Amino acid sequence: MPRYFTEEHEWIDVDGDVATVGITDFAQGQLGDIVFVEVPDTGAELSKGGDAAVVESVKAASDVYAPVDGTVTEGNGQLEEDPALVNSDPEGEGWFFRMTLGDKSQLDGLMDAAAYKAFCDAL
């Protein structure tokens, strides 16, 4: 299952026509203690680069953008009870939402793991 990364520090796992989205370990480390996550409603139409979710750390609120176009199929309900999952397992249990892929060609513009690591190292 290929995993892609954005310059806004989201990851996206693609499985056929469906994708799972979250924020990277690097991002959670920068944000610090996560106290609230607002995931999109099922059925929400997302467009690449548009607002998709909000993550609140102790210090600030940050937007999470849709990495590609698509429709939300599921938000991670666990984050409501346990937002700290984003800190403890950002690229696993701490996923944000699942979505359909409206335009698979948009994945071509994203980074793979190696490219993302190089991107972070350069920051």
Next chain:
Amino acid sequence: MAQGGTAPRLAVSTTTGVCDMREDEEVAIETATLPLDAWHRANGGRMVEFAGYWMPIQYEGIMAEHLWTRENAGLFDVSHMGQLALSGDGVAEALETLVPGDISALKPGRMRYSLLLAEDGGILDDLMITNEGDQYGIVVNGAVKWEDIGHLRENLPDDITLNHNEDYGLLALQGPKAVDALARLVPEAAGLVFMQATRATWEGHAIGLSRSGYTGEDGFEISLPNDALTAFADALCAMDEVKPIGLGARDSLRLEAGLPLYGHDLTPAIDPAEADLGFAVSKRRREEENFPGAARILGHLEDGPPQKRVGLLVDGKLPVREGAKLFDGEDEIGVVTSGGFAPSVGAPIAMGYVPTSLSAPGTTVAAEVRGKRVPCTVAAMPFVSHNYVRKTGG
């Protein structure tokens, strides 16, 4: 990701960098470094721009640092604050023309929280005034210290000398174990009570010491020469009960303690009655009615101000932050001036202004966050009880 529309209180924006790619870069004035800059970086501090300086927002994490301070002792670098001294004949009386406190009654070795007031009674800054015997020491907020100095120079008589001591830094050691830790280095610490100050020496350096702070915990502020700061901070942090604490936790600690932050909860548009700081307007000064804005402030203290600073307990987990509008039904009634997750409370809390008619504890209002209405209950402050030490040996 990018910072959301709710402006963070502390400057986490452009300088934490990586998550904020889309944010407009602010036009930066040269950001200054504090004497402990290298020490913060060596100790893992994540540096951000605040009040014109590079300062550590956190080391290991805001939540852990906050809770550590409430249980142990946290070391804060507050060297960005302005350390001023006033001396000369009639200095207390001169100072009283600008603040509403009874400065003449302040005994040597005692300190008092006060407010620098504009002509109309609006708050220009909040500050600590200490009678040091031969002079009055004043600690002012870093973000407005240059304006304060200008205001003091302009309004005090020429025979009053104003000294801005930039050769000294300021550290705060806060928490229930602060006294034990500090007394190992400076035994005089244990002899002070809350809002008492003294001079001392540490390894040959002349230092100033007061039992005060802005976290709600017992603790001290220590003024010492810039060239002694690193060694002193190292000596404290070598102790098991002391860890360095950043601005993030400093903010959440003072919010829980119900203490207002200048530039956010206090501004020139707000007077002491509105800010619920009536205690800073001394009895004698009320009787004499001779401080800036006395008519307005005394009127507001007498009849109730149109609006008042209150604490808010937020229903649920969604943090309500500075700038959030407050509603009573459909009516917009006020604004949140500070807010965030409170680690010791375990829930979001806030501070803001509402009409006095809606300021009684228990009153329900709603805050607007990203188009949603979040129920909040007006709460008595502090949110976490103060643990000041008012008697020694107790």
